Amino acid sequence: MSKLEYTPVEEIPKIHADLYRGFRTGKTKSIEYRKDQLLRLAYLLQDNKKRFEDALFADLGRPHPESVLLELDPLIGDIKEAYGSVKKWSATEKVRFSPKWFPMGPAIRKEPKGVALIIAPFNYPVLLLLGPFASAIAAGCAAVIKPSELTPATSALMGELVSKHLDQDVYRLVNGAIPETTKLLELPWNHILYTGNGRVAKLVSHAAAEHLTPLTLELGGKSAVIIDPKCDLPTAAKRILWGKVANAGQICLAPDYVLVPRQFQDTFVAALQRAFNEFFPVDPLKAPEGTMAHVISDAHVQRLKRLLDATRGTIAIGGQVDAARRFIVPTVVKDVKTDDALMSEEIFGPILPVLPVDSVDEAIEIVNARDHPLALYVFTTDAKFKAKVFDNTQSGAAIANEVVIHLGVDHLPFGGIGPSGSGYTTGKFGFDTFTHLRATIDNPSWVDKLVMSARYPPYDRGAIQKLNKMSKPTLPPRPGSRPSLLKRWPLWLILALVGLVTKVKWRSIVGSAA
Amino acid sequence: MADTLPFTPIDEIPKIHRELGEVFQTGKTRSIAFRKQQLLQLCYLLQDNTERFQEALFSDLGRPREEAAYLELIGTLLEVKDAHDKVNKWAKTKKSPFHFLWGTLSPQTRKEPKGTVLIISPFNYPIWLTLCPVSSAIAAGNVVLLKPSELSPATAALLTELIPKYLDPDLVRVVNGGVPETTKILELPFDHILYTGNNRVAKIVSAAAAQHLTPVTLELGGKSPCVIDPKCNAKVAAKRIMWGKLLNCGQLCLAPDYILVPESFQDEFVEALVNAYHELHPTDPKTSGMVGKIVNERHMKRLKQLLNDTKGEIVFGGEVDMAAKYIAPTLIRDVTRDDALMSEEIFGPLLPVVPVKDVEEAIAIVNSMDHALNLYIFSDDRAFKDKVLNRTRSGTASMNEVVLHVIANDAPFGGVGGSGHGYTTGKAGFDTFTHFRCTVDHPAWYVDSCCRASVPVTH
Numbered sequence: 001m002s003k004l005e006y007t008p009v010e011e012i013p014k015i016h017a018d019l020y021r022g023f024r025t026g027k028t029k030s031i032e033y034r035k036d037q038l039l040r041l042a043y044l045l046q047d048n049k050k051r052f053e054d055a056l057f058a059d060l061g062r063p064h065p066e067s068v069l070l071e072l073d074p075l076i077g078d079i080k081e082a083y084g085s086v087k088k089w090s091a092t093e094k095v096r097f098s099p100k101w102f103p104m105g106p107a108i109r110k111e112p113k114g115v116a117l118i119i120a121p122f123n124y125p126v127l128l129l130l131g132p133f134a135s136a137i138a139a140g141c142a143a144v145i146k147p148s149e150l151t152p153a154t155s156a157l158m159g160e161l162v163s164k165h166l167d168q169d170v171y172r173l174v175n176g177a178i179p180e181t182t183k184l185l186e187l188p189w190n191h192i193l194y195t196g197n198g199r200v201a202k203l204v205s206h207a208a209a210e211h212l213t214p215l216t217l218e219l220g221g222k223s224a225v226i227i228d229p230k231c232d233l234p235t236a237a238k239r240i241l242w243g244k245v246a247n248a249g250q251i252c253l254a255p256d257y258v259l260v261p262r263q264f265q266d267t268f269v270a271a272l273q274r275a276f277n278e279f280f281p282v283d284p285l286k287a288p289e290g291t292m293a294h295v296i297s298d299a300h301v302q303r304l305k306r307l308l309d310a311t312r313g314t315i316a317i318g319g320q321v322d323a324a325r326r327f328i329v330p331t332v333v334k335d336v337k338t339d340d341a342l343m344s345e346e347i348f349g350p351i352l353p354v355l356p357v358d359s360v361d362e363a364i365e366i367v368n369a370r371d372h373p374l375a376l377y378v379f380t381t382d383a384k385f386k387a388k389v390f391d392n393t394q395s396g397a398a399i400a401n402e403v404v405i406h407l408g409v410d411h412l413p414f415g416g417i418g419p420s421g422s423g424y425t426t427g428k429f430g431f432d433t434f435t436h437l438r439a440t441i442d443n444p445s446w447v448d449k450l451v452m453s454a455r456y457p458p459y460d461r462g463a464i465q466k467l468n469k470m471s472k473p474t475l476p477p478r479p480g481s482r483p484s485l486l487k488r489w490p491l492w493l494i495l496a497l498v499g500l501v502t503k504v505k506w507r508s509i510v511g512s513a514a
Numbered sequence: 515m516a517d518t519l520p521f522t523p524i525d526e527i528p529k530i531h532r533e534l535g536e537v538f539q540t541g542k543t544r545s546i547a548f549r550k551q552q553l554l555q556l557c558y559l560l561q562d563n564t565e566r567f568q569e570a571l572f573s574d575l576g577r578p579r580e581e582a583a584y585l586e587l588i589g590t591l592l593e594v595k596d597a598h599d600k601v602n603k604w605a606k607t608k609k610s611p612f613h614f615l616w617g618t619l620s621p622q623t624r625k626e627p628k629g630t631v632l633i634i635s636p637f638n639y640p641i642w643l644t645l646c647p648v649s650s651a652i653a654a655g656n657v658v659l660l661k662p663s664e665l666s667p668a669t670a671a672l673l674t675e676l677i678p679k680y681l682d683p684d685l686v687r688v689v690n691g692g693v694p695e696t697t698k699i700l701e702l703p704f705d706h707i708l709y710t711g712n713n714r715v716a717k718i719v720s721a722a723a724a725q726h727l728t729p730v731t732l733e734l735g736g737k738s739p740c741v742i743d744p745k746c747n748a749k750v751a752a753k754r755i756m757w758g759k760l761l762n763c764g765q766l767c768l769a770p771d772y773i774l775v776p777e778s779f780q781d782e783f784v785e786a787l788v789n790a791y792h793e794l795h796p797t798d799p800k801t802s803g804m805v806g807k808i809v810n811e812r813h814m815k816r817l818k819q820l821l822n823d824t825k826g827e828i829v830f831g832g833e834v835d836m837a838a839k840y841i842a843p844t845l846i847r848d849v850t851r852d853d854a855l856m857s858e859e860i861f862g863p864l865l866p867v868v869p870v871k872d873v874e875e876a877i878a879i880v881n882s883m884d885h886a887l888n889l890y891i892f893s894d895d896r897a898f899k900d901k902v903l904n905r906t907r908s909g910t911a912s913m914n915e916v917v918l919h920v921i922a923n924d925a926p927f928g929g930v931g932g933s934g935h936g937y938t939t940g941k942a943g944f945d946t947f948t949h950f951r952c953t954v955d956h957p958a959w960y961v962d963s964c965c966r967a968s969v970p971v972t973h
Contacts, residue, residue: 406952457802
């Protein structure tokens with residue numbers, strides 16, 4: 001596998017200047033150009049799929065089919081979507097008709113923000129770099145993309161292929177670690193998209209603040225799972241465990257911890273065990289390489305081992321750590337309490353703490369006591385239960401009876417809230433992230449001949465009053481006020497009719513009696 | 515006037531912030547009916563107190579009462595009413611279009627409030643730039659900590675009095691103060707910050723937000739150029755530019771800052787500007803009061819310095835009365851790119867005219883500066899307009915008009931580069947303060963294999 005060569009720090013300002021120059025030529029404005037580059041990006045992936053699979057296996061021990069199904073194919077699909085939609089997304093939008101403003105022909109132009117910086121993490125190193133990259137290309141931006149140094153094989157491969165296939169005038173890949181990233185962040189960009197953790201996100205935000213650069217942050221947190229006994233238990237157990245097995249649980253959207261009714265905990269853990277046996281007919285410690293992904297680095301293995309050693313819960317499934325191979329068996333820990341070590345940070349590994357609770361209210365309280373998670377998962381067939389949880393919490397996404405895959409669902413904005421991030425990616429939302437909406441109007445001269453001339457001093461009382469009368473909205477009745485007598489005319493009409501009928505009838509009665 | 519605006523005690527600020535968070539947690543702002551009621555109350559706050567607002571604006575800025583009425587007050591009322599009328603529609607959960615792979619998952623996007631929002635507004639349009647974003651934040655279901663500018667104390671005091679009277683007192687809390695109070699506010703965590711003002715303070719706000727990873731919207735300013743094509747209606751163009759320049763004595767982020775005109779056309783256009791000025795102000799504005807005054811001594815000194823340093827030729831104006839905080843509307847011609855008047859956003863009633871060789875030079879000058887908040891083009895020629903539009907970048911672009919594009923419904927208003935980021939007004943304002951929370955519900959029967967295969971795979 002190619003070793004990862006870092007971009008020399010002193011070259012970085014030059015790359016930055018080159019890209020600004022390239023952007024200013026205006027070449028990225030052309031839709032044909034953008035489509036051409038997007039197609040190259042798609043083929044870059046498709047033609048080299050096997051090399052990507054091998055690189056991901058080398059860096060993460062990821063099974064080849066998992067890489068294809070969860071990273072490479074969805075990414076190619078995203079790029080294809082951008083390729084097919086870029087014309088539509090970038091078309092100038094005419095603003096909806098309004099009788100007041102239509103002569104001005106208001107419209108919204110979609111323009112590239114300029115030169116973007118995209119920084120990606122180690123866990124889905126291809127998807128989380130080239131996905132936003134495709135959005136930036138579609139939006140007409142130039143971009144510097146910076147993959148993680150923790151995935152040297154994959155980052156080296158991307159460096160090689162991007163420089164070979166994409167226009168280096170406007171797109172460059174920079175490899176490096178802290179010094180290189182620091183250099184990048186000293187420079188002014190027109191948008192920065194950072195995917196990773198909260199600590200580094202603050203550094204990125206501070207750097208962006210210096211230049212008033214707009215930011216999109218895709219972070220993480222502890223994505224909670226709430227279980228209702230009224231759920232399809234085997235499916236729930238399978239899907240949740242899968243979320244800890246895929247990529248060894250190193251997914252920003254991985255189900256982090258589970259809140260389950262106390263009396264249901266054992267049933268739930270038993271279901272997890274059955275799912276585990278289905279996934280691993282062979283003891284995973286003895287299974288061949290490529291059965292399940294590894295933890296990314298020794299440091300992370302040590303971190304996860306420390307959490308396991310410190311937990312005061314009971315290990316119900318797994319628990320074995322093979323530090324040499326950086327492999328941790330998918331582990332379920334039950335009877336975990338809220339102050340446990342496993343609840344102190346985002347786990348980002350194949351360990352699933354299960355916390356017994358006494359009510360859904362307690363579950364909601366536990367979720368709300370923490371930072372807003374990137375995802376909140378609920379397993380239930382009861383619509384009321386689902387609504388109660390969603391309506392009383394905040395999270396990036398609110399997902400029922402599933403984990404993780406909403407990232408791949410078309411037409412959904414993907415983004416966090418609070419410490420789990422800000423801004424949105426995927427699909428059109430990614431395009432919009434790198435796009436400036438430039439509102440325009442074109443006001444003909446003749447409007448001044450009508451009432452608009454009233455705006456000019458010297459202010460003519462009468463003309464201003466006319467203008468105000470035309471523009472001023474009529475308000476509905478004040479909140480809490482009783483409707484005016486006039487508004488009650490149906491009531492008066494009925495009373496009058498009743499009165500009339502009574503009078504006529506009375507007359508006829510009196511008349512006949514006379 | 516500072517003594518009419520009591521500042522909030524600094525140690526009360528964290529308490530106010532905490533109380534706002536607690537109110538949000540109760541969930542009361544999630545009710546659409548509640549939001550509509552509050553927005554309607556906000557409309558009445560404006561409608562019932564038009565005269566008092568006119569007085570306050572006159573006190574703070576010398577703003578002519580007619581101008582305050584037709585532009586800022588009605589403009590704000592229109593925006594708030596728009597939010598009231600549309601909040602149902604804006605807040606509705608959006609179903610994703612059908613997709614054969616994902617249809618069974620019922621993908622939807624919920625519109626949810628972010629939580630506690632901080633709005634910091636400036637002195638120049640202290641009602642529009644305060645109550646419009648407040649209405650967006652309320653419509654989106656948030657609670658608000660509002661920090662109006664201490665440089666327009668009469669207006670800030672009036673807002674402080676009226677807001678708890680008309681609105682639920684828990685919903686919008688007003689904090690008044692200067693730098694120490696604002697610094698205290700910025701130490702606290704918010705779920706979104708909207709800052710309208712200048713770049714220097716914007717950096718401070720952004721750095722404070724970075725500490726808490728708070729998303730920020732910045733509505734800043736810059737030098738908004740007017741690019742003139744001889745093929746335009748010079749009379750109308752000159753009138754509209756002069757009108758826009760002198761609103762609020764030039765203290766408007768939307769004001770046409772400077773003019774770029776072909777050398778051969780400068781004489782004619784300057785004449786048109788002179789005529790327009792006299793049409794708009796047949797009486798000296800110093801006596802008529804129709805232009806207003808500069809907000810404070812610091813800005814007076816700044817503008818006086820620009821006038822002293824310019825190497826252009828003053829066509830009319832130039833008078834400075836420090837005591838009255840009055841600067842006469844001033845037209846300066848033959849200004850060069852490196853003139854003092856081209857070094858910063860003017861934000862005053864000085865209008866430099868910069869003669870250029872051709873439109874290429876005009877475009878080069880525009881591009882040599884930070885991206886402007888607004889780009890103004892005066893031309894009847896489609897090709898000319900397209901050329902300038904396509905070769906420049908700006909927050910917004912308005913042709914044959916100035917200023918008014920900000921009230922055109924449904925067009926998002928926001929800067930780019932040094933003029934800011936994020937959008938306000940209308941639905942864009944609502945979206946700014948909203949979290950798009952996507953949801954799916956995956957039935958058990960939907961075959962897993964299409965998205966997962968039988969993972970993990972054992973060899």
